[in-house]
Amino acid sequence: MTVIADLDIARLDFWERPAAERAEAFAWLRRQERPVFFSQPKVPLARSGRGFYAAVRHTDVVEASRNAAVFANSPAVTNPEPPKWVKHIYGDSLENMDAPEHTRLRRIVSRAFAPRMMQRLEGLMQRRAETAVAELAKAGPGDFVELVAQTFTTHVVCDLLGIPEEHREKVLGWVRDTVEYQAVRSDPKGMLRHAVRNTRATFGLRNLVIGLGKERRREPGDDVISALANADVNGERLTGTELGAFFLLLVVAGIDTPGHTLSHAVTLLSEHPEQRELLLSDYDAHISGAVDEIVRYASPITQLQRTVVAEHELRGQPLVPGDKVVMFYNSANRDEQVFTDPDVFDITRGPNPHVSFGGPGAHYCLGAHLAKRELTVLLRELYTRLPGLRLAAPPVPMVSTFNNAVRRLPVTF
Numbered sequence: 001m002t003v004i005a006d007l008d009i010a011r012l013d014f015w016e017r018p019a020a021e022r023a024e025a026f027a028w029l030r031r032q033e034r035p036v037f038f039s040q041p042k043v044p045l046a047r048s049g050r051g052f053y054a055a056v057r058h059t060d061v062v063e064a065s066r067n068a069a070v071f072a073n074s075p076a077v078t079n080p081e082p083p084k085w086v087k088h089i090y091g092d093s094l095e096n097m098d099a100p101e102h103t104r105l106r107r108i109v110s111r112a113f114a115p116r117m118m119q120r121l122e123g124l125m126q127r128r129a130e131t132a133v134a135e136l137a138k139a140g141p142g143d144f145v146e147l148v149a150q151t152f153t154t155h156v157v158c159d160l161l162g163i164p165e166e167h168r169e170k171v172l173g174w175v176r177d178t179v180e181y182q183a184v185r186s187d188p189k190g191m192l193r194h195a196v197r198n199t200r201a202t203f204g205l206r207n208l209v210i211g212l213g214k215e216r217r218r219e220p221g222d223d224v225i226s227a228l229a230n231a232d233v234n235g236e237r238l239t240g241t242e243l244g245a246f247f248l249l250l251v252v253a254g255i256d257t258p259g260h261t262l263s264h265a266v267t268l269l270s271e272h273p274e275q276r277e278l279l280l281s282d283y284d285a286h287i288s289g290a291v292d293e294i295v296r297y298a299s300p301i302t303q304l305q306r307t308v309v310a311e312h313e314l315r316g317q318p319l320v321p322g323d324k325v326v327m328f329y330n331s332a333n334r335d336e337q338v339f340t341d342p343d344v345f346d347i348t349r350g351p352n353p354h355v356s357f358g359g360p361g362a363h364y365c366l367g368a369h370l371a372k373r374e375l376t377v378l379l380r381e382l383y384t385r386l387p388g389l390r391l392a393a394p395p396v397p398m399v400s401t402f403n404n405a406v407r408r409l410p411v412t413f
C-alpha cells in the first residue's frame with residue numbers, strides 16, 4: 001500500500017505515476033466515508049489556494065455539477081486558479097461564470113451549436129476527415145497527434161466559426177504553441193521559454209477572432225462569427241472581448257480535448273483488438289456505444305473545480321463558503337457503485353452514465369454532440385482507409401493534473 005501512504009493527487013508528480021497506481025489511489029479515495037481534503041502545493045504562474053476537497057464518487061460529481069446554489073464556477077474552474085490579471089486581459093471564460101452572466105452568454109454562444117449550424121458542418125467534417133487520413137497515408141507511419149488529431153479538430157472548429165482558409169496555418173501553429181506550453185508545465189526552465197510563445201499565440205488567436213467579429217458586424221454573413229457578433233431579436237450579441245474569450249475557451253475545449261480523445265480512441269482500439277473487431281463488424285450498430293465508452297474510459301478532462309458559496313454537507317463533509325471542491329471525472333467514471341467492471345473497456349456497455357462531458361447542470365459541455373460526431377466520422381474514415389492501423393510505440397502522455405493529454409502517438413499501418 002505504498003501508493004496510499006504518499007498519495008497526493010494535488011501534486012503534479014502523482015500524475016507521473018503508472019495508470020494502475022493512480023487508479024488504485026482513486027479506488028481507495030472512493031472507499032473513504034467522506035471526501036478527503038488535500039492541501040495546495042505552490043505552482044509557478046498560478047494562484048496557490050488553501051486546498052480542496054476531492055469529489056471522487058459519481059454521486060459527488062453529480063451533486064457538485066447540479067447544485068449551482070452551493071457549488072459556483074466563479075472565480076475559476078481550473079485548479080490551481082490562474083492569476084487575476086489573466087481575466088483582465090483576456091476577458092472571462094464562460095466556464096468561470098455563474099448565473100445570470102453565464103445564462104446570457106451561454107444563450108448567445110449556443111447559436112454556434114444550433115442544429116442548422118451542425119448540419120452545415122457535417123459535409124465539411126467528412127471532407128476534413130478524408131484529407132487528414134489521406135495526409136497520414138501519404139506521410140507513412142508517423143505521429144497521429146500532429147498528422148491527424150490536431151489538424152482535424154482545428155479545422156472543424158475553424159469551419160464551425162467560419163474562419164477563412166487563409167488563416168488556418170497560422171491558427172494551427174498557435175494551437176500547437178499553446179499545447180506545447182501545457183506540456184512543459186512541470187519544467188520551470190522550459191515553461192519560461194514557452195510562456196512567451198504561448199502569450200504570442202493566445203493574443204494571436206484572440207485578436208484574429210476579434211478582427212473577424214468587427215468585419216462581420218459591418219458585413220454579416222451566414223456564419224457563426226456573424227451570428228455571435230450581431231444582435232438577435234432581443235438585441236443580444238457578444239462584445240469583441242467576449243468573442244475573443246469564447247474562442248480561447250474553444251481552443252482548449254473544442255480543439256485540444258477532442259484531439260486527445262481521438263488519440264485515446266486509436267490507442268484503446270489498438271490495445272483491445274477484439275473490441276475493434278466488434279466495432280468494425282458493424283460500425284453503425286456499435287459506434288455510438290464505442291464513442292461513449294472511449295470518453296468514459298479515457299476521461300479526457302480529469303478534473304474541474306467548484307467554489308462553495310453556501311453552507312452545505314457533501315457526503316457527510318461540512319462545507320463553508322470559500323471552500324474548494326475538485327470534481328475528479330476520471331474517478332467518477334470508474335465508480336464501482338455505478339459501473340460493472342469499471343476497469344474493463346467494453347463498447348457494448350449499457351447504460352453508460354459517464355460524466356466525461358460534465359455532470360448534469362448548467363455547464364454541461366456545449367460541444368458534446370459535435371465531439372461525438374467528430375469521433376464517429378474520423379474513426380470510420382481512418383479504419384476504412386487504413387484497416388491495419390496500429391500503435392508503433394506506446395503513446396507519450398503529457399503530465400497534467402487537468403487533462404488526460406497525449407503528446408505523441410506513433411502509429412503505423
Ligand code: HEM
Pocket residue numbers: 065094095096106157249250253254255257258261295299300301304355356357358359361362363364365366367368370371
Ligand atoms: C471529447 C471531447 C470533449 C470533452 C471530454 C469535453 C468535456 C467538457 C467538460 C467536462 C466541460 C465542463 C462541464 C462542467 O463544468 O460541468 C465542458 C464544457 C464545455 N465544452 Fe466541452 N468537451 C469536449 C468537446 C468539446 C467541443 C468539440 C466543444 C466545442 C467545439 C466544446 C465546448 C465546450 C464549451 C463551450 C464548454 C463550456 C460550457 C459552459 O460553461 O457553459 N467541448 N466540456
